Amino acid sequence: MPSVKDLRERLKSLKNTQQITKAMKQVAAAKIRRAETARKQARPYADTLSEMLRDLIAGSSSVDHPFMKPGKEGAPAGLVLMTADKGLAGAFNSNLIRAAELYRREHADTLFYAVGTKARNAVRRMGQSDRPNWALSAQAKTDTAREVAQQVTDDFVAGSIGSITLVSAKLVSMMAQRAETRKLVPVEPAELSGEDQKEPGLKAAVEFAPSAEFVLSCLLPKYLEFTLFSAMLETDAAFFAAQLLAMNNATDNAGKLIDELTIVMNNARQAAITKELLEIVAGAEALS
Amino acid sequence: MASTIPFKLISPTQVVFEGDAELVIAVTTEGEEGILPHHAPFLAALRPGVLRANVLEGGAAKRLELATSEGFLQALPERLTVLVDQALRFEEVDVNGARTELAEAQECQKSAAADSPQYQHEQAAIDYANAKLRLTGH
Numbered sequence: 571m572p573s574v575k576d577l578r579e580r581l582k583s584l585k586n587t588q589q590i591t592k593a594m595k596q597v598a599a600a601k602i603r604r605a606e607t608a609r610k611q612a613r614p615y616a617d618t619l620s621e622m623l624r625d626l627i628a629g630s631s632s633v634d635h636p637f638m639k640p641g642k643e644g645a646p647a648g649l650v651l652m653t654a655d656k657g658l659a660g661a662f663n664s665n666l667i668r669a670a671e672l673y674r675r676e677h678a679d680t681l682f683y684a685v686g687t688k689a690r691n692a693v694r695r696m697g698q699s700d701r702p703n704w705a706l707s708a709q710a711k712t713d714t715a716r717e718v719a720q721q722v723t724d725d726f727v728a729g730s731i732g733s734i735t736l737v738s739a740k741l742v743s744m745m746a747q748r749a750e751t752r753k754l755v756p757v758e759p760a761e762l763s764g765e766d767q768k769e770p771g772l773k774a775a776v777e778f779a780p781s782a783e784f785v786l787s788c789l790l791p792k793y794l795e796f797t798l799f800s801a802m803l804e805t806d807a808a809f810f811a812a813q814l815l816a817m818n819n820a821t822d823n824a825g826k827l828i829d830e831l832t833i834v835m836n837n838a839r840q841a842a843i844t845k846e847l848l849e850i851v852a853g854a855e856a857l858s
Numbered sequence: 859m860a861s862t863i864p865f866k867l868i869s870p871t872q873v874v875f876e877g878d879a880e881l882v883i884a885v886t887t888e889g890e891e892g893i894l895p896h897h898a899p900f901l902a903a904l905r906p907g908v909l910r911a912n913v914l915e916g917g918a919a920k921r922l923e924l925a926t927s928e929g930f931l932q933a934l935p936e937r938l939t940v941l942v943d944q945a946l947r948f949e950e951v952d953v954n955g956a957r958t959e960l961a962e963a964q965e966c967q968k969s970a971a972a973d974s975p976q977y978q979h980e981q982a983a984i985d986y987a988n989a990k991l992r993l994t995g996h
Binding site for chain 1: 902
């Protein structure tokens with residue numbers, strides 16, 4: 571049985587841990603609000619951009635852009651893996667990395683692009699130590715997104731990768747995040763012209779300046795860039811949601827452990843007192 | 859009173875302007891283009907430049923001028939939307955910052971081969987910096 575002193579020290583350290591997890595929980599709660607606002611503010615842009623792209627693809631007969639054509643045959647698949655920079659968020663990062671590994675198993679040859687420190691480390695563990703990587707929590711996410719988009723576009727056009735796929739986190743709700751694997755390039759027109767097919771007659775009459783092909787060649791890279799940007803925002807928000815949950819559980823667990831240990835410690839202390847009393851009584855009896 | 863059209867100016871981080879416009883003048887890749895209400899459906903790529911618009915804000919006519927980076931303009935019968943990477947109002951422009959950006963971009967452009975993506979990128983940066991300076995009257 572551990573001594574009272576040992577127990578007291580363990581309790582003290584547990585209480586410290588609980589305080590840290592509680593603080594991290596509060597920080598995550600504050601940050602998730604900010605991340606959510608950023609995500610909401612990006613919403614109108616996202617909607618308009620995909621609407622324009624839909625119009626364009628519907629309005630232009632022949633689309634001649636590398637993104638619309640299948641990539642080079644036999645080239646490795648490009649995979650952008652997006653994770654958080656930090657851990658302490660339950661299985662958040664490992665879920666994303668597992669999704670990437672799953673993809674890798676299906677596609678014999680995969681080249682990674684890592685966004686987030688955890689992604690970079692995972693990619694290194696998979697034996698691709700020289701792949702380009704970026705930090706997720708950089709201040710200017712638009713710049714990071716542009717750099718990533720530029721890099722994958724260059725590689726795709728040069729034929730060193732045959733497709734571009736993105737693994738990022740999806741924030742289903744505050745309690746649930748999951749990894750999402752999306753194919754970005756080559757762009758499938760069917761995917762874009764999804765839900766609302768309103769006013770189809772109007773689309774055909776749209777004028778383009780200077781030409782539909784030119785506008786499309788500007789829009790497609792922008793679309794890729796923005797998809798990456800909004801994925802970064804969502805991964806960020808999902809990370810804080812996961813961290814909030816993980817830290818909440820950790821605080822609860824620490825509380826439970828503290829309660830249990832307090833009882834054990836009280837028992838041990840009482841036992842020690844009883845033992846001492848018995849010794850005194852026994853000693854007094856022996857003398858009389 | 860002139861007729862108006864609902865107008866929205868959107869950047870990835872915020873909705874910069876939302877309201878009714880009588881006229882919007884944007885710099886497309888083909889040159890300046892003025893869009894009035896009832897314009898035919900129209901979609902254009904924008905170059906960095908100064909975007910001007912006559913808008914109604916709270917019932918009063920107002921002149922809106924912004925330095926915008928690359929983007930797109932979409933005119934539909936019932937609304938007009940402009941998407942840009944960045945848009946700055948007069949008071950948001952950092953003049954000295956823009957000067958430095960201009961100088962840096964010009965320097966970088968010299969080392970890039972003409973027609974390379976790098977060259978185009980620097981050209982866009984130069985145009986954007988120039989637009990910012992022009993907006994503030996420098």
